[in-house]
Amino acid sequence: MTLAAATPPDNSQAKRNVVVLVAAQAVLGAQMPMIFIVGGLAGQSLASNPCLATLPISLIVLGSMLAATPISAIMQRWGRRAGFLVGATAGACGGVVGAYGLFLGSFPVFLLGSLLTGIYMSAHGFYRFAAADTASDEFRPKAISYVMAGGLAAAIIGPQIVKLTSTAYVIPFLGTYLAVIAVNIFGSALFFFLDIPTPAAPKEDAPNGRTRLQMLKTPRIAVAIICAMVSYALMNLVMTSTPLAVVGCGFTANDAADVVTSHVLAMYVPSFFTGQLITRFGVEKIVALGLAILAGAGVVALQGIELGNFFVALILLGVGWNFGFIGATTMLAESHDVSERGRMQGLNDLLVFGGVTLASLASGGLMNCSGGSPVEGWTAVNLAMIPLLTLAGGALLWLVLKPSEQETV
Numbered sequence: 011m012t013l014a015a016a017t018p019p020d021n022s023q024a025k026r027n028v029v030v031l032v033a034a035q036a037v038l039g040a041q042m043p044m045i046f047i048v049g050g051l052a053g054q055s056l057a058s059n060p061c062l063a064t065l066p067i068s069l070i071v072l073g074s075m076l077a078a079t080p081i082s083a084i085m086q087r088w089g090r091r092a093g094f095l096v097g098a099t100a101g102a103c104g105g106v107v108g109a110y111g112l113f114l115g116s117f118p119v120f121l122l123g124s125l126l127t128g129i130y131m132s133a134h135g136f137y138r139f140a141a142a143d144t145a146s147d148e149f150r151p152k153a154i155s156y157v158m159a160g161g162l163a164a165a166i167i168g169p170q171i172v173k174l175t176s177t178a179y180v181i182p183f184l185g186t187y188l189a190v191i192a193v194n195i196f197g198s199a200l201f202f203f204l205d206i207p208t209p210a211a212p213k214e215d216a217p218n219g220r221t222r223l224q225m226l227k228t229p230r231i232a233v234a235i236i237c238a239m240v241s242y243a244l245m246n247l248v249m250t251s252t253p254l255a256v257v258g259c260g261f262t263a264n265d266a267a268d269v270v271t272s273h274v275l276a277m278y279v280p281s282f283f284t285g286q287l288i289t290r291f292g293v294e295k296i297v298a299l300g301l302a303i304l305a306g307a308g309v310v311a312l313q314g315i316e317l318g319n320f321f322v323a324l325i326l327l328g329v330g331w332n333f334g335f336i337g338a339t340t341m342l343a344e345s346h347d348v349s350e351r352g353r354m355q356g357l358n359d360l361l362v363f364g365g366v367t368l369a370s371l372a373s374g375g376l377m378n379c380s381g382g383s384p385v386e387g388w389t390a391v392n393l394a395m396i397p398l399l400t401l402a403g404g405a406l407l408w409l410v411l412k413p414s415e416q417e418t419v
Contacts, residue, residue, distance in 0.1 A: 019146035023205055027144055028153050030203045031137050035160025036167065038098060038197035039134060041105075041190045043168035043274045045070065045127060047267050048176060048183045050254050050374070055182065056117040064374030066124040067250045071370045073128015074135065075363035081132050082356025089208035090140045091201045097133020098198035100126050105190035112184045123187075130194065132359060138336075139355050142343045143206050148289075151340045155285030158278060158336055165274030169267045176263070220350060222357050231354070233409040234341035237297050239362045240402035241334030243369035244304050244395050248311070248327055249273060250370050251377040251391045252320065258384030259315045269320045276328025284336045293341050294410055300333030301403050304395065311392040315385055323392075334402075369398075 046067065054063035077100075085093035104127030111120030137160075141153040171189050178185030225231050252273070253266040288296050307326035313319055346354040373391060380390035 019148065021144075021146055021149045024141075024143075024145040024149055024153055027204060027206055028141055028156050030200055031141055031157045032160035034094070034197060034200045035134075035137055035157055036163035037200065038101070038130075038193060039161050039164035040168035040171065041101060041127075041193050042131065042134070043165060043270055044172050044186055044190060044193075045124075046249060047169060047172050047253055047270050048186050049124065050250060051257070051263065051266075052112065052120065052183045053117070054254065056111070056115065056120055058117070061375050061379040062117075063254060063378055064250050064370060066121060067246075068367060068370040068374070069121050069124035070128045070131055071246065071363055071367040073125040074131040075128070075360055075367050077129040077132035078135070078359035078363060079356040081129070081136065082353075082359070085136065086351065087208075090136070090143070090206045091204050093136060094133050094140075094201045094204070095198055097130045098194045098201070100133075101130030102191050102194035104128075104130060105187050105194065108190070109184055109187035112181050112187060127190075132363070135359050135363070136355065138339050139343065139351075140204075140206060150343060151288045151293075151336075152285035154339055154343070155281045155283075155288075155336055157281075158284070158332070159281030161278035161281070162275060165271055165278055168274070169271040172267050173264060220346075222353055225346065225350065225354055225357070228345065229409055229412065231342060231345045233405045234338045234345065235358055235361055236405045237301070237402050238335055238338035238342070238358065239365040240398045241300060241304065241331050241338060242362055243365040244398055245277075245327055245331040245335075246366045247369040247373050247394060248307070248391060249324070250373040251388065252324060254374075254377050255315075255384055255388040255391075256317075256320055259388075261317055265317060269317075269324050272321050273324035273328045276325040277332055278328075280329055280332045281336065284332060285340075287333075288337060288340055293337050293344075294406060296333050297337035297341070298403070298406055300330045300335070300337060301399055301406070303330030304334065305399050306330070308392045308395045308399075312389060315388065 049066040049070070050064045053066040054060065057063055057065065081093050081097065084096060104123045107126055108120055108123030111117070111123055137157050138154050141157040142150045145153040172186055175185030175189045176183050249270070252269060256266040256269055257263060284296065303326050307323045307330055310319060310326060311323035342354070342358055372394065376390040376394060377387040380387050
């Protein structure tokens with residue numbers, strides 16, 4: 011007897027959502043490279059202490075960390091669209107307050123705007139999880155990868171907006187923050203085309219899934235979080251310092267924008283095939299490759315301060331982040347069920363952006379307060395990658411080598 015071929019899963023709804031999320035990544039995501047290019051430079055012009063130059067970036071990441079659990083809870087109760095609209099609204103408010111801070115010349119007001127922007131950044135981080143919500147098991151890694159690929163357009167759009175707006179007014183960077191407001195207002199309309207069902211309220215007798223502590227004790231989940239945290243923290247650590255290092259080593263702000271553009275392109279170009287690589291070779295190998303490439307970025311950065319070194323190091327940093335972070339996200343998405351989604355994804359981003367916050371805070375101190383020159387500061391930033399890479403690499407190796415155990419998902 012010949013068995014009938016299995017009916018392939020219908021991913022039409024998932025593909026529609028991927029298109030919407032890719033567009034949102036391209037439009038709304040453009041504000042992230044914009045802010046990362048000018049945030050530290052604006053902070054340097056406003057802060058009385060140069061060690062605090064990257065504090066605006068740190069406040070964005072801190073806001074993202076603090077907002078992760080509430081945004082996840084909003085999405086669990088009212089759906090993805092509601093959470094994304096909250097994020098875009100906060101992004102616009104952050105642009106308003108940041109622009110006002112620049113107008114007043116007030117560093118505290120500018121920092122408040124950065125904190126509000128962090129709420130947007132938190133919601134933005136859930137695009138990748140939303141891509142997986144309606145996707146089949148086979149399409150899930152590709153869906154996540156495609157949505158991340160939307161950042162390719164953001165990598166081009168954001169820095170170009172910076173070039174057009176950073177000196178548009180007498181007050182440097184004021185035009186850039188006004189552009190951030192427009193990006194959030196117009197980009198938020200995309201979410202009305204999103205078609206992701208709101209999770210049904212659990213019945214009284216329905217299983218609640220594992221607690222947060224139980225999930226953290228699951229080896230695969232723990233390692234996924236560690237690798238995501240390290241990949242994102244190292245990317246942020248180095249990228250936050252890059253504009254300061256490029257300008258401090260004698261190049262221009264436009265040179266810094268071009269370096270960041272190459273970096274953000276490298277973050278997202280691989281997304282066109284990262285999902286296929288994960289499907290073919292396994293998620294653990296792709297995460298390991300990402301960590302190795304991140305190490306290579308540090309090696310190149312330590313070889314010199316020519317503009318070419320900055321370009322190559324930041325390109326490697328972007329590719330390493332892509333493999334490490336998308337791989338870790340896929341690993342996590344495969345390790346929990348729908349009833350655990352709100353708790354797990356919020357907890358994951360809380361921990362990931364907690365680590366990124368510490369890296370961002372350390373970035374300014376290492377860059378501006380380690381040694382007496384930008385060169386020494388840049389060296390300190392890149393040497394700081396070593397212990398974090400050791401942690402993530404050791405955790406991943408432990409997971410691969412440990413005896414296989416059945417995990418309840």
